Amino acid sequence: MTLADETPVIALTGIAKTYGEGETEVRALQDVNLAILSGEFVAIMGPSGSGKSTALNMIGCLDTPTSGSYRFLGTEVGSLGRDQRALLRRNYLGFVFQGYNLLARTSALDNVELPLIYQGMARTERRALALRALARVGLTGREHHHPSQLSGGQQQRVAIARAIVTRPDVLLADEPTGNLDTARGQEIMELLTELNRDEGITILMVTHEPDMAAYAKRLVQFIDGRVASDTTNPAEIANVS
Amino acid sequence: MFLETLHLALQAILRNALRSFLTILGVVIGVAAVIAMVTVGQGSTDQVEADVSKLGTNLLMIRPGQGQGGPGGASSTAASLTLKDVDAIQDQVSSVNVATPMNSRMMTAILGNTNYSTNVTGTDNRYLEATDWAITEGRDFYDSELRSGTAACILGETVRKELFGSSSPLGDVIRIKQISCRVIGVLEAKGASSFGNDQDDRILIPIRTFHRRVAGNQDVSMIYAAIREGISTDKAKVDIELLMRERRRIGPGEDDDFNVFDMKQITSMLTGISSVLTGLLSAVAAVSLLVGGIGIMNIMLVSVTERTREIGIRLAIGATERQVLMQFLVEAIVLSLLGGLIGILLGLALAVVGSNMLAIPFAPDPVIILLAFGFSAVVGVIFGYFPARRAARMNPIVALRHQ
Ligand SMILES: Nc1ncnc2c1ncn2[C@@H]1O[C@H](COP(=O)(O)OP(=O)(O)OP(=O)(O)O)[C@@H](O)[C@H]1O
Ligand SMILES: [Mg+2]
Numbered sequence: 188m189t190l191a192d193e194t195p196v197i198a199l200t201g202i203a204k205t206y207g208e209g210e211t212e213v214r215a216l217q218d219v220n221l222a223i224l225s226g227e228f229v230a231i232m233g234p235s236g237s238g239k240s241t242a243l244n245m246i247g248c249l250d251t252p253t254s255g256s257y258r259f260l261g262t263e264v265g266s267l268g269r270d271q272r273a274l275l276r277r278n279y280l281g282f283v284f285q286g287y288n289l290l291a292r293t294s295a296l297d298n299v300e301l302p303l304i305y306q307g308m309a310r311t312e313r314r315a316l317a318l319r320a321l322a323r324v325g326l327t328g329r330e331h332h333h334p335s336q337l338s339g340g341q342q343q344r345v346a347i348a349r350a351i352v353t354r355p356d357v358l359l360a361d362e363p364t365g366n367l368d369t370a371r372g373q374e375i376m377e378l379l380t381e382l383n384r385d386e387g388i389t390i391l392m393v394t395h396e397p398d399m400a401a402y403a404k405r406l407v408q409f410i411d412g413r414v415a416s417d418t419t420n421p422a423e424i425a426n427v428s
Numbered sequence: 429m430f431l432e433t434l435h436l437a438l439q440a441i442l443r444n445a446l447r448s449f450l451t452i453l454g455v456v457i458g459v460a461a462v463i464a465m466v467t468v469g470q471g472s473t474d475q476v477e478a479d480v481s482k483l484g485t486n487l488l489m490i491r492p493g494q495g496q497g498g499p500g501g502a503s504s505t506a507a508s509l510t511l512k513d514v515d516a517i518q519d520q521v522s523s524v525n526v527a528t529p530m531n532s533r534m535m536t537a538i539l540g541n542t543n544y545s546t547n548v549t550g551t552d553n554r555y556l557e558a559t560d561w562a563i564t565e566g567r568d569f570y571d572s573e574l575r576s577g578t579a580a581c582i583l584g585e586t587v588r589k590e591l592f593g594s595s596s597p598l599g600d601v602i603r604i605k606q607i608s609c610r611v612i613g614v615l616e617a618k619g620a621s622s623f624g625n626d627q628d629d630r631i632l633i634p635i636r637t638f639h640r641r642v643a644g645n646q647d648v649s650m651i652y653a654a655i656r657e658g659i660s661t662d663k664a665k666v667d668i669e670l671l672m673r674e675r676r677r678i679g680p681g682e683d684d685d686f687n688v689f690d691m692k693q694i695t696s697m698l699t700g701i702s703s704v705l706t707g708l709l710s711a712v713a714a715v716s717l718l719v720g721g722i723g724i725m726n727i728m729l730v731s732v733t734e735r736t737r738e739i740g741i742r743l744a745i746g747a748t749e750r751q752v753l754m755q756f757l758v759e760a761i762v763l764s765l766l767g768g769l770i771g772i773l774l775g776l777a778l779a780v781v782g783s784n785m786l787a788i789p790f791a792p793d794p795v796i797i798l799l800a801f802g803f804s805a806v807v808g809v810i811f812g813y814f815p816a817r818r819a820a821r822m823n824p825i826v827a828l829r830h831q
Contacts, residue, residue, distance in 0.1 A: 244825045249743075249825040250823055250824075250825040250826075251823065270750070273746055273748040273749070274748070277745070282745070288741050288744070290741060291734070291738075304432055305742075306746070307432070353746075
């Protein structure tokens, strides 16, 4: 292993996120320290409201911490401007949202193509990549359906296709199987495992389901905005409840 | 890069067809209303000016009394004008080319079973020259007829048509009150005046005939004086006023008890009215422009929730603020241009129809067209762009969570 390999892709140090002020103040995250290396497949679990989404949004450069340091590939994200953070999202990160967040009245294909448009990719090339990504999540034949014409699980898969179409270094997925039955959920997990194993994509996935978490190689548990446990022990991961 | 932005903008426009249509509609209504109204208003002003210039701006009208504001406002306490006044103006005021007396009354003209109520004017054979009118059929009054007060009459085209239809009236006798009157001529058709009344709806008879057989007195209610070529209206007016003051024995320091109007005054009065009307129309149009603008604003604000989320999505997957804003700007510009162009075409079409119906010239004004277009474009761009700018400056997650 080289030294460069040991530089964490993601390094959170003393991260805190506070919403509101005074009476209504909510400490969504407190003193979060987390280092994630390239190629890891991490499951994040924890009770509802424990700060999982908040942490993931922060890592995805969609939100900024109230205090603490966040380094992405060694770069302090807090010192980057808005445009630089946009470029980070564009070129390194793929995000699967808890609520899909697809563009309404826009075909699955156009939705998946969108990140490539912002990358400035030529039309034919991005079309081919988008079709391949849709095929990968098993949506061949649905390319021209609008989100409202797709089931929840299918929308979820369009969202995953959109996140992986740019071949990001890091894939952040907020409950990617939350709306799927077990069989479908397992398909998605196998897809993620494949992406992680074959393409070396680092994956952070928030989930409520122990079955899904079992696919990961590392498990981080949040409680009340803090990291309560962090393990790579397969036995612990398999027995989480 | 620009092509991609255009592509994204067009995609967004088509995706939200209803919203796009309503936005365009706002612009269309605003632009069309302003262009149609202002064009029609301008056309009617042009029409009034053309009418008045046809009347002749070299004509002065003298009336007894010190009325204000126009030829109808004279009071009756002042002594009437007389035929001697007419002769004096004709002979002694060198700046006047011709002076002609007038006295008129609404009366019924009868031919066989046909009755027709019209304006009967007593005058002389300088009337046609003063009013720049002509006879199409027959002849003017002879001096002898004027002196003796013969019952001879000249018909306006409308009267001729009403009484005689298509046959020639020359030599026939019509009855006006108890006067049996021989038709000696027909006036050239002149059409409606700028006051809107039919100038061909009249019968001319010698003034002495009018005095003796209609009025029963020697009054002249108005004198027309046509100014000699090359002499200013003001000079002629002063000349006439001096003569009349002397003739009516008005001492120095006393006010005139007569009035000299010139057509310029009437012209400016009429164009004044017309431009007030144009102003009113423009105000109404401006309101519709505003309403159109508010319509656009409404649509944009209502859609801002959905659009804020859309912006959040775009930012989250790697769009920069600039890319998002460019898309929204292009979108707003495309919609405004489209709406503006449709609005201009619709406005001009309405103006053509309106001008035709009102029989006025079609007078499109490029400045107004540009102004209306510019305003709508600005409204469209402002209300398309600024809410988007606010959203594009949010943290992506805040935009995504926007309710
Ligand atoms: N925009 C916000 N304003 C105020 N409070 C917020 C906001 N976003 C999150 N919170 C609060 O922060 C805390 C953590 O929220 P977060 O969404 O990270 O939870 P979570 O672990 O993802 O929960 P779930 O499993 O239900 O998705 C919660 O108490 C929530 O109420
Ligand atoms: Mg969550």
